[in-house]
Amino acid sequence: MVTDVDLEKFRVPRPRRADGARNFDAIVAAAREAFLADGADVALELVAERAGVGIATLYRNFPTREVLLEHLYVEEIQSIVGDAASVEELAPWEAMTVWVRRFVEHLGRKRKLGVAISPDGEVFAACSEAILGTAAPIVDRVRASGDLRRDVTDADLLRAVYGIATMEIDSEAQRQKILEVFLNGLGPVGKSGT
Incomplete structure (x- = not known):
């Protein structure tokens, strides 16, 4: 991490x-x-x-309400950052998919909280930077292994995952299905790690 x-x-x-x-x-x-x-x-x-x-x-x-919301949001992001350490020993593709699934689980459950934070604010920017910094080594390992499409950037990956995690859905099963479709599209031969 x-x-x-x-x-x-x-x-x-x-x-x-x-x-x-x-x-x-x-x-x-x-x-x-x-x-x-x-x-x-x-x-x-x-x-x-x-x-x-x-x-x-x-x-x-x-x-203020904003201070309370930001405190809670930062706690969630710190939890996601901490999850990165738990996947360091896994094979590159597995590490990435496990971490991405945890990211989606955290933010999916907390969607109402995440969308309340201003995307133009300092807290959102710092949290985004922390997530990018945490994800970079995980994604770099997958990229080096050849299991990630070459045209996918770290920012592409995180924006898509954040979008999946915070999107309006009919059920958690639907969110998981969309996530699996996305993960299948990341690999050069469509591997989701499932």
Whole structure:
């Protein structure tokens, strides 16, 4: 895993005191659940209620909806970046397809969160850079093995995967089918690793 992008600077620091840390964790968990279930426009009062804290406690930790959304989004991207380390020992094609599937799974489940982040903002740009930096060694290995079409760039791959992960679908089975069609088209002889 190679990325020198510091995503931590976009996360809100967790309080050190035990009660503050508990409240912070409860807010993050409640916000993730609420945003994923009901979208990014859910009332923050509802998030505070689900977390078992007052709205003032929520705002003390996360002064705006945007700060809370960005914190959650960065957590997800850090998880995807971390997944890259778990595929380093796999064969090149398998490593890429396993990582791509995990990427789609993460973002597919969190689609409502991902689409709430401004694509023109600093957080989105840093997260995109982190993903590109993480994916590059995985994709380079596949390219070197000859198992990836020569005309596919890292950016092509990630844009397509992001699009599949965040697209409106009828079911997760449909998303997986589209992903398999895409993976089959990446190899010179149409290999999906399945």
